[in-house]
Amino acid sequence: MIDKPITTTATRSVVIERELPHPPEKVWRALTEGMLIKEWLMENDFLPVAGHRFNFRSKPVPNWNGVIDCEVLVVEPNKKLAYSWGTLGSESVVLWTLVATSGGTLVRMEHSGFRPDQEAAYKGAQYGWQKFIGNLERVIAGLE
Amino acid sequence: MQAVADNLFKALSDPTRRAIFERLSREGEMTVRLLTDNSGVSQPAVSKHLGVLKQAGLVRGRHRGRETHYSAQPRALAPLVDWMSFYSRFWHDRFDRLENLLKRMGP
Numbered sequence: 001m002i003d004k005p006i007t008t009t010a011t012r013s014v015v016i017e018r019e020l021p022h023p024p025e026k027v028w029r030a031l032t033e034g035m036l037i038k039e040w041l042m043e044n045d046f047l048p049v050a051g052h053r054f055n056f057r058s059k060p061v062p063n064w065n066g067v068i069d070c071e072v073l074v075v076e077p078n079k080k081l082a083y084s085w086g087t088l089g090s091e092s093v094v095l096w097t098l099v100a101t102s103g104g105t106l107v108r109m110e111h112s113g114f115r116p117d118q119e120a121a122y123k124g125a126q127y128g129w130q131k132f133i134g135n136l137e138r139v140i141a142g143l144e
Numbered sequence: 145m146q147a148v149a150d151n152l153f154k155a156l157s158d159p160t161r162r163a164i165f166e167r168l169s170r171e172g173e174m175t176v177r178l179l180t181d182n183s184g185v186s187q188p189a190v191s192k193h194l195g196v197l198k199q200a201g202l203v204r205g206r207h208r209g210r211e212t213h214y215s216a217q218p219r220a221l222a223p224l225v226d227w228m229s230f231y232s233r234f235w236h237d238r239f240d241r242l243e244n245l246l247k248r249m250g251p
Contacts, residue, residue, distance in 0.1 A: 014231040018239055022246045030245055040241035109239070111231050 013112040021104040024078045031081055031096055042068075046083075048075045054083075085111070152223050155200035160185060161193045165202050168216035175211045 020027060030036045032048040042056040049072060056068040073093065074082035081096040092112055099106040155161055168174060176194065180187045194214055197203040201220035205212045 014228055014235055016232075016235050016239055018243070020243060020246060026246060026249065026251075030242060030249065036245065036249075040245045041238055107239075107242075109235060111235060 013110050015108065015110045017106065017108045019101060019104060019106050024098040024100050024105045027098055027105045027107055028078045028081075032075075046070075046072075048072065048077075048081070050075050151200040152202070152220065153227075155196050155202055156224070158193070158196075160189075161197055164190065164193055165197055165216055168203060168214060169218060173206070173213045173215045175213055177211070179214070 030040065032046070034044055034046050037044050037046055042058050044056050045054045046052075046056075047054065052072045054070050054072070056070060058066040058068075060066040067087070069086040070083045072081075072083050074080055074095070079098055083094055085092045085094050095110045095112070097108040097110075099108075156165075164179060167179065176187060176191055179194075180190045183190065194203060194205070198205060202217055203214050204217050205214050207213075
């Protein structure tokens with residue numbers, strides 16, 4: 001089906017949206033049953049329970065043991081699932097959203113590189129990632 | 145290489161540090177004193193933030209007279225751009241696998 005990749009540096013996140021010809025209940029199973037998750041993502045000890053800590057495990061590579069430390073943050077059956085994604089000292093969040101469509105399910109995955117901001121103290125300004133990365137684009141463009 | 149990326153993520157995870165880095169990017173070289181004036185943050189705090197930014201390679205200090213002048217080093221941002229392209233590829237691949245699994249699962 002149609003893929004809508006949105007991976008610009010303007011968003012601080014990797015977002016993928018895809019409409020799949022399957023009902024939300026079935027997609028939900030694939031996202032939340034350990035044996036099924038293993039089939040498409042990674043070995044895991046996931047449980048669909050908020051607060052549950054678990055690992056994704058992939059093959060170790062040089063400088064990385066292949067372990068991702070996670071915690072279930074949000075569980076709304078057939079609708080919304082979020083977990084933290086900690087690896088190599090950096091913390092991020094993966095959020096899945098399912099919306100029923102006439103042809104199946106619109107599946108949206110957002111992997112945010114950083115946790116949401118507190119307010120910036122400096123100069124009383126709010127330097128959200130959105131704005132920061134937006135400004136960075138110009139900086140990086142200037143490097144070329 | 146990974147340690148470099150870790151330092152970068154840690155440095156940029158703080159909004160005050162992002163604000164300082166951005167200001168240096170925008171306004172060019174500045175001293176701690178200039179960065180502190182009207183900032184609402186104490187000079188020791190600004191110095192500490194500069195230290196973290198320096199360790200991540202995002203900022204460089206240059207001694208001139210009795211003061212250090214700090215400037216932004218935007219090239220140090222490369223791992224951030226790499227992060228996004230890595231996970232973009234990763235999740236596209238996993239979506240393909242998810243779609244294949246759903247086909248095999250039956251109704």
